[in-house]
Amino acid sequence: METPFSRPGRFWRGNLHTHSTLSDGHRTPEEVCRFYESAGYDFLALTDHFLAHYGWPLADTRPFRGEHFTTIIGAELHPAQDRMELGAPWHILAAGLPFDFAPSPLNETGPELARRALDAGAFVVAAHPQWHTTTDRDVAALGPIHALEIYNASCADDNDSADSAYMLDLLLARGHRLSVCATDDAHFVLNSRDRESGWTMVKSETLDPDSLLTALKAGDYYSSTGPVIHDLVIEPGQRLAIRCSPANRIFLLGGPAKYTVAGEQGITETEFDLSEWTSPWARVLVRDDAGRKAWTNPVWCDAAP
Numbered sequence: 001m002e003t004p005f006s007r008p009g010r011f012w013r014g015n016l017h018t019h020s021t022l023s024d025g026h027r028t029p030e031e032v033c034r035f036y037e038s039a040g041y042d043f044l045a046l047t048d049h050f051l052a053h054y055g056w057p058l059a060d061t062r063p064f065r066g067e068h069f070t071t072i073i074g075a076e077l078h079p080a081q082d083r084m085e086l087g088a089p090w091h092i093l094a095a096g097l098p099f100d101f102a103p104s105p106l107n108e109t110g111p112e113l114a115r116r117a118l119d120a121g122a123f124v125v126a127a128h129p130q131w132h133t134t135t136d137r138d139v140a141a142l143g144p145i146h147a148l149e150i151y152n153a154s155c156a157d158d159n160d161s162a163d164s165a166y167m168l169d170l171l172l173a174r175g176h177r178l179s180v181c182a183t184d185d186a187h188f189v190l191n192s193r194d195r196e197s198g199w200t201m202v203k204s205e206t207l208d209p210d211s212l213l214t215a216l217k218a219g220d221y222y223s224s225t226g227p228v229i230h231d232l233v234i235e236p237g238q239r240l241a242i243r244c245s246p247a248n249r250i251f252l253l254g255g256p257a258k259y260t261v262a263g264e265q266g267i268t269e270t271e272f273d274l275s276e277w278t279s280p281w282a283r284v285l286v287r288d289d290a291g292r293k294a295w296t297n298p299v300w301c302d303a304a305p
């Protein structure tokens with residue numbers, strides 16, 4: 001089975017969710033881009049809140065691109081009035097928006113806004129589900145979006161709701177085929193670990209925004225808060241093999257209640273027998289001694305090889 005690791009190219013590190021002074025962030029777009037470039041990132045999506053009271057900002061980060069650093073144009077989208085099932089506002093992350101993406105009309109719903117972003121060519125993500133008590137009905141209503149945030153670093157210190165793995169597994173069990181992403185959602189708040197904490201590693205032949213976007217939409221990436229995944233081989237019905245940076249647990253997760261684990265101090269590789277794996281999907285989670293995690297996107301065992 002093809003995985004990001006079997007595709008040509010190399011992995012590029014990027015953060016898909018960030019704010020600047022164009023909305024409620026504390027640094028200018030240039031300062032934010034320079035910060036990530038200096039921190040060794042290959043790309044950044046600056047995703048300010050696309051709202052009337054901020055003047056519908058769609059940050060133009062093109063001046064900050066260089067030979068070794070690029071940007072994806074994006075925003076965090078919110079309908080003006082529509083709310084999610086339990087009353088919180090929609091937060092829909094969109095990377096890869098055109099500059100003429102129109103402001104949300106007053107009566108636009110969250111699902112309609114997500115659809116418009118998809119139609120405009122964006123990689124669309126349900127942001128921080130746990131933080132806003134997003135329900136599985138909410139995420140399902142967004143239609144064929146690409147992913148949900150399984151980790152949002154801003155939430156870690158702001159409201160202790162960084163991890164939305166439960167929402168992912170619930171949706172997978174209901175048959176929704178979603179990727180995941182880890183993001184910073186950086187606002188550059190003092191005394192917060194809202195930067196350099198959650199990122200994606202995208203497999204692409206070039207560091208070109210369009211190539212990165214194509215890879216993201218295809219799920220050709222993994223996400224991390226620390227561990228590195230070096231290789232992943234999947235032979236459905238036979239075996240799954242993984243190599244990674246030193247960890248203490250490597251989990252193979254399916255559902256419901258379907259899992260297997262390899263646990264050993266400093267473990268850097270393992271192989272799982274898939275001959276009796278009955279879950280329609282599988283995803284791998286690597287966890288290191290510090291509790292940091294790396295997530296592969298779920299693979300569906302019935303997918304074409």
Ligand SMILES: [Zn+2]
Pocket residue numbers: 076091127128
């Ligand atoms: Zn948000």
Ligand SMILES: [Zn+2]
Pocket residue numbers: 017018019076185
């Ligand atoms: Zn945000």
